[in-house]
Amino acid sequence: MDVANAWELRSMLEVTTPGIELGYEAHGRTRSAYLVHTEGSLPL
Numbered sequence: 001m002d003v004a005n006a007w008e009l010r011s012m013l014e015v016t017t018p019g020i021e022l023g024y025e026a027h028g029r030t031r032s033a034y035l036v037h038t039e040g041s042l043p044l
Contacts, residue, residue, distance in 0.1 A: 005024075013020050013035070021036045 010022060013022070017037060019038045023034045023036070025032045
C-alpha cells in the first residue's frame with residue numbers, strides 16, 4: 001500500500017500522531033513503505 005497516497009490512513013495517522021512522515025518507494029518488484037516520527041518512536 002502506498003501509505004502517502006492513501007488519504008484515509010494518512011489523515012488518521014497525522015491526527016493521532018502529529019509529526020509523522022510517510023514514504024513509499026517501488027523499484028521493480030520490491031516495494032518499501034516507512035513511517036518516521038521526529039522522536040524516533042511511533043506509538044501504535
